[in-house]
Amino acid sequence: MSVHLRVVSVERSLFEGEVDGRGRPFLLCRGGDGELGILPRHAPLLTTLQPGPLLIRNGSEETELFVGGGFLEVLPDRVTVLADVAERAEEISEEAAEEARRQAQERLSGELTPKEEAEMAAILEVAESRLRLARMRRGR
Numbered sequence: 567m568s569v570h571l572r573v574v575s576v577e578r579s580l581f582e583g584e585v586d587g588r589g590r591p592f593l594l595c596r597g598g599d600g601e602l603g604i605l606p607r608h609a610p611l612l613t614t615l616q617p618g619p620l621l622i623r624n625g626s627e628e629t630e631l632f633v634g635g636g637f638l639e640v641l642p643d644r645v646t647v648l649a650d651v652a653e654r655a656e657e658i659s660e661e662a663a664e665e666a667r668r669q670a671q672e673r674l675s676g677e678l679t680p681k682e683e684a685e686m687a688a689i690l691e692v693a694e695s696r697l698r699l700a701r702m703r704r705g706r
Contacts, residue, residue: 567606570644571622573631575652580631587623593645594621597638604640611640617695619655619702620647630655632699634692651692660700667693 571593573581585592591603598614615636622629634651670690678686 569606573647575649585624592623608640613638617692619699658700663697
């Protein structure tokens with residue numbers, strides 16, 4: 567049984583189509599309460615997404631994306647990922663991710679208001695997640 571999956575960010579649509587994991591979860595991601603695997607006929611669900619990889623399986627094909635947070639909605643006939651930031655895993659520059667992580671750490675070491683500190687901590691989490699995924703893809 568296939569399900570319609572749509573993955574969009576503020577900037578663009580990254581995936582749209584029918585997916586079937588053929589007995590395996592067709593979508594793997596980090597939800598607000600931990601790892602999620604979505605199969606056809608999954609119970610309706612609305613949850614936040616944590617920064618990290620999002621794996622889409624369609625038969626023997628796999629597509630790996632990075633999401634920097636957002637929402638996941640599972641309905642009987644469709645699944646939608648609304649990501650704050652998203653990109654294809656192969657588009658991640660390890661050097662740019664490392665630089666973003668370094669800059670966020672540097673900013674966090676300075677004097678910040680509580681609001682600025684929370685924002686920088688979120689930016690650091692996204693940068694570290696991007697860097698982990700880039701390194702995993704390169705076999706480190």
